[in-house]
Amino acid sequence: MDVGYFISELLGQHGEVNVPGLGYFAHTRVNGYYNEKEGRFYPPCYSIQFDQQSLDDDTLAQYIADNKNISLASSKYFTEKFVTSLRQQAIGSEVPLGEVGWFYTNTSGLAFRSNNSIDSDAEFFGLPTLRLFKKGINPDEQAAAMEAERLQEAASIDTATYQSDVDVPRFDTDEEHEAYLVNLTRRRRITSILVAIVLIVLFCGLTYILLQKYSPDIFEGSKKDVTPATATDTPRVRKRVPEKKPTRAIVVDSAQTPQYDEDTVSIVKRGEPDKKVAIPATETITGPRFEVLAGSFDSPEKANKAISNYKSMGIPAHILENVPGRKVKITVGTFKTWDEADALKRKLLTDHKGKLKDADLFVQPYKK
Numbered sequence: 001m002d003v004g005y006f007i008s009e010l011l012g013q014h015g016e017v018n019v020p021g022l023g024y025f026a027h028t029r030v031n032g033y034y035n036e037k038e039g040r041f042y043p044p045c046y047s048i049q050f051d052q053q054s055l056d057d058d059t060l061a062q063y064i065a066d067n068k069n070i071s072l073a074s075s076k077y078f079t080e081k082f083v084t085s086l087r088q089q090a091i092g093s094e095v096p097l098g099e100v101g102w103f104y105t106n107t108s109g110l111a112f113r114s115n116n117s118i119d120s121d122a123e124f125f126g127l128p129t130l131r132l133f134k135k136g137i138n139p140d141e142q143a144a145a146m147e148a149e150r151l152q153e154a155a156s157i158d159t160a161t162y163q164s165d166v167d168v169p170r171f172d173t174d175e176e177h178e179a180y181l182v183n184l185t186r187r188r189r190i191t192s193i194l195v196a197i198v199l200i201v202l203f204c205g206l207t208y209i210l211l212q213k214y215s216p217d218i219f220e221g222s223k224k225d226v227t228p229a230t231a232t233d234t235p236r237v238r239k240r241v242p243e244k245k246p247t248r249a250i251v252v253d254s255a256q257t258p259q260y261d262e263d264t265v266s267i268v269k270r271g272e273p274d275k276k277v278a279i280p281a282t283e284t285i286t287g288p289r290f291e292v293l294a295g296s297f298d299s300p301e302k303a304n305k306a307i308s309n310y311k312s313m314g315i316p317a318h319i320l321e322n323v324p325g326r327k328v329k330i331t332v333g334t335f336k337t338w339d340e341a342d343a344l345k346r347k348l349l350t351d352h353k354g355k356l357k358d359a360d361l362f363v364q365p366y367k368k
Helices: 003-014 059-068 072-089 139-165 174-214 300-312 338-351
Strands: 016-019 023-030 033-035 040-042 045-051 095-097 101-106 109-114 289-297 328-335 362-366
Touching: 003 016, 003 023, 003 059, 003 072, 003 095, 016 059, 045 109, 059 072, 072 095, 072 174, 289 300, 289 338, 300 328, 328 338, 338 362
Parallel strands: none
Antiparallel strands: 016 023, 023 045, 033 040, 095 101, 101 109, 289 328, 289 362
16 A cells, blocks of 8 residues: 555645654745756745654544545554555665655654655646756756756666565555455464563563572472371370369479378289280480379389389389489379370270279379
């Protein structure tokens, strides 16, 4: 689509036209003048002035849409493509813009050269250009030089026009051209989406790598160490069952520690020992602990006798060392928590029901 033709046509009708993205064109009246180099006298005419400061105006797009019977959006798209192509081509050569003039690029950027050879304006009654040479100038030599210059200028214009048509597909109808541009836009949109997705994936991957390197603690919270439970015969009782606690108070580290004589320990009949209960070996626990006491005696002999009775039932009892008080105490288990100690006490009372009483076993805390 030759947008330059519509620019020239609209400029001739209204005397001005705004091209979004390119600039503003306007007719300016020029008085008659004599060109000494060409030996010509030019009548009054209009010169086309160009200003790169364009306005957001839909006049040109609407004019193209009305003449080509296309949508306003398509017209704007064609105009934008035309302006982009013109700016690119103007970098290396002069690019014609219909009958308006030529665009080129200089040190200051995009520039415009007006085509002042248009003499079809009816306002000046078709006044011709007159050739008037000064005395002493050979008209033939001057005409030959001017013709050579004109041919050179025409050749440059043809070259620029040919370059502007390179790689631009030709279409028989405007509908085919519009369909081609729509498909081209769709392909570019898909390409842009794919590029955006790739950039997002790369950004996420880079972020993950940096966090793993400099802030690994962020990912540690979601990882839980699973330690397999060691099978033991001692049950872990989490739920405490209410029980009737002994009414006698137990005071630690004082002379008022409750006294238990050997009669508090049930005497087991001599004979075939009961089925032994597997109780884990007492661990060495430092710091605060809870002991499951099985008696308190005046002498080690009495304590050892009670220990023998407990061992005959399969209970690994032993004398508790380094504890306050004058009595010799027997323990059957040491634990870090009261719940664990109480669980062992209840298990022993259940397994040896009728042989052990609730008063025979009690949980005693120790600070160290």
